[in-house]
Amino acid sequence: MSFFSFQLFRNQRVTPFTDPTARFEAGRFGMWLLIATLAVIFASTLMAYVFVRLSPNNIGNWPPPHMPPLPQALLLSTIFLIASSGTMHVATLAARRGEPGVGVWMVATLCLGCAFLGVQTYAWIDAMRDNMAFTKHLYAWTFYVLTVLHALHVIGGLLPMLVTTRNAVRGLYGPERLAGITYCGMYWHFLDAAWIVLYATLLWGSTR
Amino acid sequence: MTTLDATRPLDTRPSADNYLTHSRGVLSWILTLDHKRIGVMYLVSVLASFLLGGVFALLVRTKLLFPGEVSWMSAEAYNHFFTLHGAVMVFLVIIPSIPAALGNFVLPIMLGAKDVAFPRLNLASYWLWLLGATCVVLSLLMGSFDTGWTFYTPYSTTTRFGGVVPVVTGAFILGFSSIFTGMNFIVTVHKLRPPGMTWFRMPLFLWALYSTALIQILATPVLAITLSLLAVERIFHIGIFDPAWGGDPVLFQHFFWFYSHPAVYIMIVPGMGIISEIISVHAHRHIFGYRFIAFSSIAIAFFSFLVWGHHMYTSGQSGLMNVVFSAITFSVAIPSAIKVFNWLATLYKGSISLTTPMLYALAFLFLFTIGGLTGLYLGTLNTDIHLHDTYFVVAHFHYVMMGSALIAMIGGMHHWWPKMTGRMYSEFWGRIGCTLVFIGFNLTFFTQFMLGSQGMPRRYYSYDQLPGMAEAFKTYHHISTGGSYIMALGFVITAIYLIHSLYRGKPAPANPWGGRSLEWQCPSPPPHDNFKVTPRVGDCYDFSVVRWDEASNGYIVDRSLDPELNPNAPKRKGHH
Numbered sequence: 001m002s003f004f005s006f007q008l009f010r011n012q013r014v015t016p017f018t019d020p021t022a023r024f025e026a027g028r029f030g031m032w033l034l035i036a037t038l039a040v041i042f043a044s045t046l047m048a049y050v051f052v053r054l055s056p057n058n059i060g061n062w063p064p065p066h067m068p069p070l071p072q073a074l075l076l077s078t079i080f081l082i083a084s085s086g087t088m089h090v091a092t093l094a095a096r097r098g099e100p101g102v103g104v105w106m107v108a109t110l111c112l113g114c115a116f117l118g119v120q121t122y123a124w125i126d127a128m129r130d131n132m133a134f135t136k137h138l139y140a141w142t143f144y145v146l147t148v149l150h151a152l153h154v155i156g157g158l159l160p161m162l163v164t165t166r167n168a169v170r171g172l173y174g175p176e177r178l179a180g181i182t183y184c185g186m187y188w189h190f191l192d193a194a195w196i197v198l199y200a201t202l203l204w205g206s207t208r
Numbered sequence: 209m210t211t212l213d214a215t216r217p218l219d220t221r222p223s224a225d226n227y228l229t230h231s232r233g234v235l236s237w238i239l240t241l242d243h244k245r246i247g248v249m250y251l252v253s254v255l256a257s258f259l260l261g262g263v264f265a266l267l268v269r270t271k272l273l274f275p276g277e278v279s280w281m282s283a284e285a286y287n288h289f290f291t292l293h294g295a296v297m298v299f300l301v302i303i304p305s306i307p308a309a310l311g312n313f314v315l316p317i318m319l320g321a322k323d324v325a326f327p328r329l330n331l332a333s334y335w336l337w338l339l340g341a342t343c344v345v346l347s348l349l350m351g352s353f354d355t356g357w358t359f360y361t362p363y364s365t366t367t368r369f370g371g372v373v374p375v376v377t378g379a380f381i382l383g384f385s386s387i388f389t390g391m392n393f394i395v396t397v398h399k400l401r402p403p404g405m406t407w408f409r410m411p412l413f414l415w416a417l418y419s420t421a422l423i424q425i426l427a428t429p430v431l432a433i434t435l436s437l438l439a440v441e442r443i444f445h446i447g448i449f450d451p452a453w454g455g456d457p458v459l460f461q462h463f464f465w466f467y468s469h470p471a472v473y474i475m476i477v478p479g480m481g482i483i484s485e486i487i488s489v490h491a492h493r494h495i496f497g498y499r500f501i502a503f504s505s506i507a508i509a510f511f512s513f514l515v516w517g518h519h520m521y522t523s524g525q526s527g528l529m530n531v532v533f534s535a536i537t538f539s540v541a542i543p544s545a546i547k548v549f550n551w552l553a554t555l556y557k558g559s560i561s562l563t564t565p566m567l568y569a570l571a572f573l574f575l576f577t578i579g580g581l582t583g584l585y586l587g588t589l590n591t592d593i594h595l596h597d598t599y600f601v602v603a604h605f606h607y608v609m610m611g612s613a614l615i616a617m618i619g620g621m622h623h624w625w626p627k628m629t630g631r632m633y634s635e636f637w638g639r640i641g642c643t644l645v646f647i648g649f650n651l652t653f654f655t656q657f658m659l660g661s662q663g664m665p666r667r668y669y670s671y672d673q674l675p676g677m678a679e680a681f682k683t684y685h686h687i688s689t690g691g692s693y694i695m696a697l698g699f700v701i702t703a704i705y706l707i708h709s710l711y712r713g714k715p716a717p718a719n720p721w722g723g724r725s726l727e728w729q730c731p732s733p734p735p736h737d738n739f740k741v742t743p744r745v746g747d748c749y750d751f752s753v754v755r756w757d758e759a760s761n762g763y764i765v766d767r768s769l770d771p772e773l774n775p776n777a778p779k780r781k782g783h784h
Contacts, residue, residue, distance in 0.1 A: 012241045016316070016323040016400060026325045026399040033391045033425055040429040044466070048437070048448055048459060057454035135446045138453050145440065149433075 024179050031183050035190045038153065042194045045149060046201050049142050053205045063139045063206055068130040070143065070206050077119035078199055084112030085192035092185045095173035102181070103169035109188070110165045113158055120151050139206070146202060150195055157187050215767045215774040218729040218743055220718035220760070222630065230736040241327035244734060246334050247313030248628065251621070253337065254309050257300035258614075264293035266696060269652075269689040275672035275682050283669040287354035288369075290667060294357030295375060299382050300341055302609055303471065305617045306478035307424070308333070308389050311417045313628060315393060317727040317734060318411050320402035320742045325395040329388050336385035343378030347371030356667065358468070359435070361449040361460040365442045372442060376435040383428045383435075386474070390424030393417050402726070404745040404772065411725045411748050412501050416481020419505040423470045423477075423512055431467035434460065458523050465516035473512040475609055476576075477505055479616030480547055483569050486623050487551050488749050489723045490566035491558030495749045497550035504543035511540045518587055522596050530589055537587035544580050548573065563721065564638030568619025571646045572612055579607025582657065597667075600660025603653045611649055618645075618702070625706065626720045630733040631713030637705040644698030651691025659684045717762025722754050729765050746772035 017023035053062060063069065091105035124144065132140045164184040167173060173181045227244045237245055267289045271281050281289075312330065316323050324330050347353060351370035355363055364372055397418050401410070410418075438460065441447025448455040488495040495501065517525060517533035551573060560566065582604045585591045595601060626632055664671060664681050671681050719728040725748040730738055746753075746767075753769040756762075771777045 012239075012327075013323065014241060014327055016321050016325065016327070022399060026395050029398060030326060030329075030391055030395045033394055037387055037391070037425050037429050040426055041433050044430045044463065045433050045437075048433075048463065051459055052448045052455060055454060055456060057451075061454075135444055138446070138448060138455060141444075141446055141453075142448070145437070 024182075027179055027183060028186070031186045035186065038190065039194070042149075042198065045146060046198065049146060049201060049205065052138060052142065058138070060208070062208070064137050067132050067137060067139055068127070070202060071123040071126045071130075073119050073123040073126060074147075074199060074202075077116050077123065078195065080112050080116040080119060081192050081195050084109045084116065085189050087112060088185050088188045091168065092178075092181055095168070095178055095181050096175060098175045102173050103165070103171065106161075106165040106168035106181070110158070110161055113154065113161060113188075117151060117154055117158075120147060123147070142205075143202065146198055150191070150198055153191055153194070157184075157191060160184055161188070215770075218739070218765075218767075220729060220731050220764070222715065222718075222731050223735060225735060226630070226731065226733040227736050228630070228733050239331070241323070241331055242736065243312050243316050243323050243327065243330060244628075246330055247309055247311070249334055250304060250309035250312060250337070251628075253341070254301055254305045257296055257341065258305075261293050261296035261301055262696065262699065264289050264296065266692060268293060269692040271669070272671075272685045273689050275678050275685075276670050284354065286669045287667075288352045291354050291356050292348070292352070295344065295353075295379075297609075298357055298471075298475075299379050300337075300344065302475045302613050302617075303382070303386055304337060304389075305614070306482065306620065307393065307417055307420055307474075308337070308385075310482070310617065310620045310624060311393065311413075311478060312389070314624060314727055315396060315414060315417055316400070317627075317730060317738050318414055318725050319396065319400050319405070320726045320739050320745065321396065321400040322737055322739070324392045325399055326392050330392055333385045333388040333392070336381050336388070340378045340380075340382035340385060343374050343381060347374035347378065350374050358464060359438060360464070361438065361441070361457045362451075364438060365445075365447070365449065373439050376439050380432050380435050383432050386424050387428045390421035390428075393421040394425070397421075402742045402745055405748075408499060408502065409745065409748065410502075412484035412495065412498070412505075413478075413481035415502040415505050416478050416484070419509040420474050420477045422506075423474050423509050427467045427470035427474075427513065430463060431471075434463040434467065458520070458525065461520050461523055462516070465519045466513075469516040469519065470509075470512040472605075472608070473508055475613040477508055479572070479613040479620075480505065482616045482620035482623070483551060483572050484547075485723075485725075486565045486569040486619055487554050488751075489623070489721050490563055490569070491555050491560045492722055492751050492754070493554055493558035494747075494751065495550070496553035496556075497546070498749065500546050501550050504546045507543040508540065511536065511543070515540060518592075521589060521592050534587055534589050538584065541580065541584060544576075548577060548580075561721070562639075563622075564633075564635060564642055565619045565623040565721070567639060567642040567646075568615055568622060571642065572615050572619065574646075575607050575611030575615060575649065578654075579604060579612055582607065595660060597665055598660035599656040599664045599666055602666045603656035603660060606653045606656070611653065615645070615649075623721070624727070625709070626716030627727055627732050627734065629710055629713070630716050631709045632716050632720065633709035633713055634705045637701060641698050641702035641705065644701065645695050646698075648691045648693070648695030648698055652688050652695060653691075655684045655688040655691065659688070717760045719754075719763040719765065722751065722756075722763040724748050724751055724754055724765060728763070744773060746770040 015023050017026060052058060087105045087108040091102050091109060094100070094102045094105060124147070127143065132143070134140055134144050161184055164180050167180060227242055237249065240246060267281070268286065271278060271286055277283070312324070348371065353367065353369050353371040353375050355367060355372060359372070359376060397410070397414055437447060438449065441449055446453050449457050449460040451457060484495060484501055515533060515537045517529055518537045521530050582600070586595055586601060586604055622633070622638060659681060662677060662680065664677070672678050674681065716732040718730065718732050726743060726745060729743065750770065753766050754763050755766055757764040767773050769777050
């Protein structure tokens with residue numbers, strides 16, 4: 001039954017485009033719209049953060065005296081994420097030029113992405129050990145909400161990246177076939193940019 | 209890209225192999241990637257939700273027949289019912305009704321395309337809608353909610369009813385359904401227009417859907433994050449909307465309305481698109497002021513992001529902000545009025561057929577004018593202080609959201625019903641249904657302008673304690689409730705004759721109304737592929753090339769007469 005329904009799904013036309021280039025262009029355009037949507041999510045969350053941070057209730061009390069500054073580990077995770085953006089770019093360039101190494105660079109990107117998440121997890125644990133409890137103050141609350149919001153998007157990106165990396169290792173990407181790796185890269189670079197803005201805002205906010 | 213010999217009439221003969229018969233079985237529907245089937249599934253789901261939301265409304269109205277407490281509905285139950293009515297009608301009915309149901313069906317055909325740009329994403333949108341609707345139903349089982357559809361903090365984070373988290377989860381998911389539909393439409397309009405269709409040759413319904421899609425993808429994410437923060441705050445009892453922690457509940461209102469005001473235009477702009485189609489086709493006259501109507505859709509989309517503060521005049525935001533929001537609010541009247549005047553100018557000296565869709569379009573003109581103009585009183589600071597949170601507001605937004613957006617949707621449904629089902633409905637009963645809805649609607653809601661201006665607050669369970677006004681309010685409430693029953697009767701009749709037409713209706717010709725755009729140049733119901741090859745198009749509002757065809761008992765578009773498709777076409781004059 002499930003096999004049958006899967007076949008039913010596969011047997012249908014999945015694109016109205018007859019020209020693969022046009023389809024690729026449409027896909028890239030769609031990705032830009034998705035990124036615009038996600039950018040609005042991050043921008044509005046950051047706006048809420050800035051609003052709360054600057055409210056008279058919190059001026060002079062942020063971070064509160066009993067809470068630590070932001071975990072130092074975030075600096076390391078930032079380096080990992082920027083590096084992963086770099087490897088992602090190199091992988092895409094290699095695919096576009098038909099050069100070897102797409103797989104290796106994708107594996108590196110995937111590893112760096114996982115490392116980013118690992119360091120983020122360490123940063124959360126570190127902060128909690130440091131008396132920065134989620135339910136104690138909005139300073140802690142906003143820190144976890146913003147970083148978790150970003151981490152959720154990273155996790156959401158790792159699944160397609162896993163597929164892309166598998167395809168890359170198998171050597172499927174080249175000048176003739178760029179869609180998957182391009183979409184994956186667009187999303188990944190966006191996460192990188194979003195993180196930099198987010199981290200900078202947090203850094204600004206956590207100085208008295 | 210291949211194009212037909214441009215002047216040859218497109219094949220409009222009805223065929224046994226159409227999108228409804230192309231494959232069979234339940235799975236062929238729920239796993240379909242065909243935009244037409246997805247549109248039909250949306251339509252059925254939206255109409256089912258409409259029935260549900262309508263029953264809630266009738267319960268609320270019936271309670272209000274009695275000024276005091278009644279034994280069969282507690283104040284608590286009343287709060288639940290009006291909240292559910294609002295939430296269901298906004299999130300499950302009006303927002304998806306035109307873009308997701310009718311838009312999905314019509315948009316690719318109007319473009320001569322085989323489907324939307326991302327068919328799988330389109331199906332995913334529908335499934336997300338179902339999932340979101342399930343969450344809403346789930347919230348009913350988990351204690352329901354009584355916050356009003358606006359979920360204002362701090363009440364929503366503290367109310368003892370447990371349905372808040374499931375329903376905001378549902379609204380979150382529905383939001384993504386809406387975003388994905390919007391993304392799909394934008395890419396489709398950009399990338400899949402047929403040869404000859406420049407931006408300013410698009411049917412105005414497409415401009416409307418395009419503007420709506422822009423709002424969908426840029427405003428809805430704000431709702432997503434707002435509702436997520438609300439849910440987190442409700443679960444952990446700390447958050448940025450809680451003043452006890454240094455947060456601000458008014459911040460929630462800003463965020464909520466930053467989405468929900470544009471959402472009002474997600475509801476009305478596609479309706480305006482439908483009205484542009486219906487009025488020009490059923491008046492058989494070239495649309496007047498095409499560019500103005502097209503640009504006014506974009507202008508409305510733009511302004512929609514700048515006026516959210518007019519929902520919050522009494523929230524304590526600064527006087528300067530109130531003045532700025534009030535001024536920008538007035539400017540929305542300009543693009544709206546541009547549309548109304550252009551529709552009137554289209555009707556002027558048109559050859560108007562008073563078909564059911566046209567009756568709905570005329571109803572829209574009346575109701576939208578009333579709804580729009582009363583908005584100005586609410587946008588004015590000093591009158592709003594008096595009218596805020598009264599029935600005047602309820603009446604105003606029902607005139608716009610129901611009297612305009614939903615009436616346009618039902619008009620559009622009648623307009624494209626022959627195309628979707630291949631059947632004609634009874635014009636006689638159609639006109640009766642429309643008339644009853646129109647009369648019932650005005651009885652229901654015009655009365656509420658009176659109620660509100662005399663001070664009846666909205667959302668009140670009882671009004672027997674209001675000093676000196678209880679008797680007057682009672683009369684108004686009786687008229688209003690009576691009107692709602694008449695309206696319900698109109699909708700029941702509509703449902704009956706539409707369902708009847710599915711089984712007994714006359715087979716519909718390809719072009720029953722004399723339409724000119726591409727959806728009227730393919731068979732009714734359309735084949736699975738819409739068009740074998742992408743057709744070339746000319747001016748889709750030039751009705752001089754449309755003529756009656758006795759053999760098919762419908763109109764045909766004579767492409768050989770179109771100077772843009774056939775350079776040798778005889779010169780005509782004065783058809784604009």
